[in-house]
Amino acid sequence: MLKGNDIKRRNTQQRKIILDILRSTNIHPTADWIYEQARKEIPNISLGTVYRNLKILKESGQIIEINDGKQSRFDGRIDEHYHFKCISCERIFDVEKEDLSGLKIIGNKNFIIHRIDILITGVCNMCSGDN
Amino acid sequence: MLKGNDIKRRNTQQRKIILDILRSTNIHPTADWIYEQARKEIPNISLGTVYRNLKILKESGQIIEINDGKQSRFDGRIDEHYHFKCISCERIFDVEKEDLSGLKIIGNKNFIIHRIDILITGVCNMCSGDN
DNA sequence: GTATATGCAAACAATTTGCACGCCT
DNA sequence: AGGCGTGCAAATTGTTTGCATATAC
Numbered sequence: 145m146l147k148g149n150d151i152k153r154r155n156t157q158q159r160k161i162i163l164d165i166l167r168s169t170n171i172h173p174t175a176d177w178i179y180e181q182a183r184k185e186i187p188n189i190s191l192g193t194v195y196r197n198l199k200i201l202k203e204s205g206q207i208i209e210i211n212d213g214k215q216s217r218f219d220g221r222i223d224e225h226y227h228f229k230c231i232s233c234e235r236i237f238d239v240e241k242e243d244l245s246g247l248k249i250i251g252n253k254n255f256i257i258h259r260i261d262i263l264i265t266g267v268c269n270m271c272s273g274d275n
Numbered sequence: 276m277l278k279g280n281d282i283k284r285r286n287t288q289q290r291k292i293i294l295d296i297l298r299s300t301n302i303h304p305t306a307d308w309i310y311e312q313a314r315k316e317i318p319n320i321s322l323g324t325v326y327r328n329l330k331i332l333k334e335s336g337q338i339i340e341i342n343d344g345k346q347s348r349f350d351g352r353i354d355e356h357y358h359f360k361c362i363s364c365e366r367i368f369d370v371e372k373e374d375l376s377g378l379k380i381i382g383n384k385n386f387i388i389h390r391i392d393i394l395i396t397g398v399c400n401m402c403s404g405d406n
Numbered sequence: 407g408t409a410t411a412t413g414c415a416a417a418c419a420a421t422t423t424g425c426a427c428g429c430c431t
Numbered sequence: 432a433g434g435c436g437t438g439c440a441a442a443t444t445g446t447t448t449g450c451a452t453a454t455a456c
Contacts, residue, residue: 152431156430156435156437174420188437189438192421192422192437192439195421196437214420215420226393230397230398230401230402231396231398233399255397255400255403256397256398257397258396258397262375263342263391264357264358264360264388265388265391266359266360266386266388267363267386267387268363269385271364272385272386272387273385282410284410285454286455287410306445306446307445323413328411330447345420345445
C-alpha cells in the first residue's frame with residue numbers, strides 16, 4: 145500500500161518540459177531522445193534528471209513506460225491503447241482498442257503480425273491476501 | 276527475409292541443458308537463474324554461453340523472451356498464452372487464452388489487475404511494401 | 407578437418423546513484 | 432528556511448563481444 149508517493153513534488157521546469165515533450169509526440173521516444181529535445185530548452189539539463197523525472201512521471205501515472213527489448217520507451221498518451229512494433233524500421237505505432245478485435249488488426253493497413261505479447265500487471269492472489 | 280538462420284547449428288551439451296531447464300520450469304527465469312541451474316550440470320559453463328544460447332533458441336523459435344522491466348525472462352512454453360506479473364512478489368504467472376476473455380481474468384482467483392499491456396510485433400505497412 | 411561453440415575477461419550500453427549545490431514553495 | 436530537485440561524474444547492472452581453444456559433425 146505504501147508507495148512512497150507522499151513526497152511533496154515540486155513543479156520544476158525540467159519536469160514540465162519533459163512531460164510537454166512526451167505529450168507532443170507519438171513516436172514513443174527513448175530517454176535519450178527526450179534528453180536531446182529537452183536540451184533545446186534547457187541546454188544544461190542532465191540525463192540523470194531526465195531519468196529521474198521519467199520515473200516520477202510514471203509513478204504518478206502521467207506517462208507510460210513501454211518495454212520493448214533493451215531500451216525503455218515512453219508514452220505521454222495514457223488512455224487505453226496498445227502498441228505495434230515494426231521489426232524492420234523499429235518504429236512503434238499506436239493500436240486502438242477497436243482495431244484489436246476481429247482479424248483486421250490495425251485496420252487492414254498491410255501490417256504483418258508476427259506475434260502478440262500480453263502482459264498483465266497487478267497483484268497476485270497470494271499477495272493480495274495480506275500485504 | 277535473410278535471417279542468418281542458414282548457419283548449421285551443433286547440438287551441444289550446453290544448449291541441450293539450457294533448453295531442458297527452460298522446459299522443466301514455469302517460473303519464467305532470468306538468464307542468471309538459468310546459468311545457476313546449468314552450473315549444476317556443467318560447473319564451468321559461462322554466462323556468455325548461456326546468453327548466446329538463449330539468443331539462438333529464441334531465434335529458432337524454441338523459447339520465448341519475456342520483456343518485463345530491465346531484465347529479460349525466458350519461457351520454454353511456446354504455445355499461445357499470456358503473462359501476469361505480480362508487482363509485489365515479482366513472480367510471473369501464465370495466463371491462458373480462455374482466461375483472458377470476460378471479466379474474470381485468471382479465473383476469479385483474486386488477482387488484482389492494475390494494467391494490461393499489449394505489444395504486437397511484426398512488419399509495418401511501409402516496410403512490408405518493399406524490403 | 408573445419409567451422410561452430412565455448413570459457414574467460416574485457417567492453418558496452420542503459421540506467422541509477424552519491425554528493426554538494428540550487429531553487430521551488 | 433527547509434527539503435526536494437539538479438548537474439555532474441562515477442558506479443552499477445544486464446548483456447554482448449573478441450580471442451584463443453575445444454568440440455560436434
